[in-house]
Amino acid sequence: MSYAICGKCEKEYKTQNGYLNHTCDVTGFTPTEPEHQGEQFVRQSIAAHKRGGSKKNAKVIKGLEKKLDSGIPHEVSNKIRADRVKNKKAQRVKKREKLEAKIAKKADKKK
Amino acid sequence: MATVEIAESNGAGETVTSGINDTDVGSVDSANLDPVANPIQPGNNSFEKWQRFNVTNMGTSSEVKNLKIWASGSPTGSDSHVTNARETTYGGSETYATPTDANSTVATQAMPTTEPSGANLGIGGSLTGALTATGYSDYLVHQLQVDAGTTTGTTYNVNYQYDVVA
Numbered sequence: 001m002s003y004a005i006c007g008k009c010e011k012e013y014k015t016q017n018g019y020l021n022h023t024c025d026v027t028g029f030t031p032t033e034p035e036h037q038g039e040q041f042v043r044q045s046i047a048a049h050k051r052g053g054s055k056k057n058a059k060v061i062k063g064l065e066k067k068l069d070s071g072i073p074h075e076v077s078n079k080i081r082a083d084r085v086k087n088k089k090a091q092r093v094k095k096r097e098k099l100e101a102k103i104a105k106k107a108d109k110k111k
Numbered sequence: 112m113a114t115v116e117i118a119e120s121n122g123a124g125e126t127v128t129s130g131i132n133d134t135d136v137g138s139v140d141s142a143n144l145d146p147v148a149n150p151i152q153p154g155n156n157s158f159e160k161w162q163r164f165n166v167t168n169m170g171t172s173s174e175v176k177n178l179k180i181w182a183s184g185s186p187t188g189s190d191s192h193v194t195n196a197r198e199t200t201y202g203g204s205e206t207y208a209t210p211t212d213a214n215s216t217v218a219t220q221a222m223p224t225t226e227p228s229g230a231n232l233g234i235g236g237s238l239t240g241a242l243t244a245t246g247y248s249d250y251l252v253h254q255l256q257v258d259a260g261t262t263t264g265t266t267y268n269v270n271y272q273y274d275v276v277a
Contacts, residue, residue: 007130032168056277060112
């Protein structure tokens with residue numbers, strides 16, 4: 001693996017731990033928190049814990065449902081999120097092109 | 112509480128995008144791609160998707176297991192959505208290979224359109240496997256193969272399900 005990218009803020013990390021410990025600019029959460037993925041994932045998490053059964057899970061489910069009731073604060077509109085992602089992608093492509101041009105120039109000089 | 116997301120691998124060097132927003136398929140090998148800007152031409156295939164469940168936090172839970180993948184809906188006309196996910200004759204853990212838009216040799220069975228009765232994606236190469244710490248499942252590989260007569264696309268959901276044991 002060359003590097004890991006956060007699917008939300010598009011920041012790149014050399015290690016999985018680096019990714020897991022970052023606080024995402026877009027969501028305001030770390031990837032270890034279910035809120036990082038948004039409301040739909042919190043609902044999926046509740047369903048997964050329900051299928052798992054047990055009293056211990058019931059406590060977790062209660063906590064997650066409470067989070068849903070109070071609203072997921074980072075829920076930005078899909079359009080804003082898509083625009084952010086598009087801009088960052090364009091910036092990354094530009095950066096890569098610049099770097100490739102620099103490498104090509106260096107190689108020409110060597111010749 | 113266990114936290115689980117979907118990670119997608121792309122490119123020759125395996126770039127992993129964690130916490131993907133969607134699983135749209137298209138004519139480029141990219142996570143979170145725009146299918147309108149990257150349409151699949153009739154008679155061609157999408158690039159394969161290489162995705163994994165990524166447990167980012169076990170919390171107080173002991174196991175994440177019973178991974179199920181299925182689609183709620185079907186592709187257009189004679190198009191086929193194929194995958195390596197299956198309940199019988201599971202091929203085990205696949206080794207990552209650069210996604211291709213040629214006919215997939217890994218995703219060779221139709222994507223189920225109803226919830227499988229048991230796990231159809233493994234952990235550690237086994238359908239009965241479980242994650243007891245942060246980490247990845249086996250790769251889910253899937254591809255859309257578009258018929259030569261197809262003129263319009265369609266939208267449907269792919270479900271990624273897991274169970275959490277306290």
